[in-house]
Amino acid sequence: MKPMPTLRQLRYLVAVVERRHFGRAAEACLVSQSTLSAAIQELEDLLGAPLLERSRRLVVPTALGQDIATRAQALLKGAEDLVDAALAARDPFTGPLHVGVIPTIGPFMLPQAMPALRLAFPQMKFYLREDQSARLVEQLHAGGLDAVVLALPYPMEDVETIEFARDRFWVACPPGHRLCKASAVRPADMALEDLLLLEDGHCLRDHALSACELEGARRNVAFQGTSLHTLAQMVANGLGVTLLPEMALDAGILRGLDLSVVPLDGETPYRRIGLAWRRSSGRKETFHRVTAVLRNAMTKGPAPQAHQA
Structure with a gap:
């Protein structure tokens, strides 16, 4: 079976691409910076290509990283809608x-x-x-x-x-x-x-x-x-x-x-x-x-x- 990225890895990537900063992205995701960095490194190893260009002051997505982040937003929204559908089936008015x-x-x-x-x-x-x-x-x-x-x-x-x-x-x-x-x-x-x-x-x-x-x-x-x-x-x-x-x-x-x-x-x-x-x-x-x-x-x-x- 083909290895698949996790929603957690994709969420962390989207956060970094949106903020161009590991620290702010980790804060938004309520995790430590080391946890977020490790998850993105795992994602890059899984895909076999760099997704981010890192420097001391700036984080810039590669062309592939930007493309994957854009696609990931739709996947994450679909997963959220799936959860909403399940919750709404139980009680749609809470x-x-x-x-x-x-x-x-x-x-x-x-x-x-x-x-x-x-x-x-x-x-x-x-x-x-x-x-x-x-x-x-x-x-x-x-x-x-x-x-x-x-x-x-x-x-x-x-x-x-x-x-x-x-x-x-x-x-x-x-x-x-x-x-x-x-x-x-x-x-x-x-x-x-x-x-x-x-x-x-x-x-x-x-x-x-x-x-x-x-x-x-x-x-x-x-x-x-x-x-x-x-x-x-x-x-x-x-x-x-x-x-x-x-x-x-x-x-x-x-x-x-x-x-x-x-x-x-x-x-x-x-x-x-x-x-x-x-x-x-x-x-x-x-x-x-x-x-x-x-x-x-x-x-x-x-x-x-x-x-x-």
């Missing part, structure tokens, strides 16, 4: 769940959703990480996260998703603005305005442009904000108008600002909110149940009234 959430959803959804999740799953511990969609999806594939809450559609491979809410866009503008006179703002009307949107990297920017049918009119984007709160302040300063999701309005993002809001009209004046997880995950029953709780928690009360600050 233990830790690491969930990522994007910044245009987290601050507005979590105060409403987390009490419902804690009540529904008292034996689960939810660990949350807020970041932009691209980095969250990267961490999802790498195994650092179990699931991600984000706005759909978003380009992802080897994942499953369930939509649990539709978050309508509202136009925020200063009182007396021409758009405030309408009961709903047509997408064509937005093309004539200085539209304030989030900077590149925030998927809400693309979803807002799509909702008001301005994909080809990015020249109308006058300024870029770093957060929805910043956009609201810029509108209050008379720099233009913006699109805000309903969950942000429900959370009081315009509190203290002299602004009006009017619903956006059109075929799809909303963004879709969903939960995504790796297709290989063994916790699918957990995610389906979590999504059901989120859907119930996100059921809206009365929508914001047009022309009210």
Whole structure:
């Protein structure tokens, strides 16, 4: 039988390649540096080739070492999913769940959703990480996260998703603005305005442009904000108008600002909110149940009234 590397050896190699340092890798793996070095030496002897170039100050993977470390990450994630599947078969609603959430959803959804999740799953511990969609999806594939809450559609491979809410866009503008006179703002009307949107990297920017049918009119984007709160302040300063999701309005993002809001009209004046997880995950029953709780928690009360600050 062909000799095979152990998961322990592969985990140690990945840790060294990621950190470029034996000491820090050993600390991350909770072992001594000598134990980690010996395991990697055993792996090199097994494969018959050097995986790392060692010097006093620096550790650099060889081309083979980098390739094996990349392949090992997928193997280690598969082994972890295998264990998760076994644990989930015993009790899918206990233990830790690491969930990522994007910044245009987290601050507005979590105060409403987390009490419902804690009540529904008292034996689960939810660990949350807020970041932009691209980095969250990267961490999802790498195994650092179990699931991600984000706005759909978003380009992802080897994942499953369930939509649990539709978050309508509202136009925020200063009182007396021409758009405030309408009961709903047509997408064509937005093309004539200085539209304030989030900077590149925030998927809400693309979803807002799509909702008001301005994909080809990015020249109308006058300024870029770093957060929805910043956009609201810029509108209050008379720099233009913006699109805000309903969950942000429900959370009081315009509190203290002299602004009006009017619903956006059109075929799809909303963004879709969903939960995504790796297709290989063994916790699918957990995610389906979590999504059901989120859907119930996100059921809206009365929508914001047009022309009210």
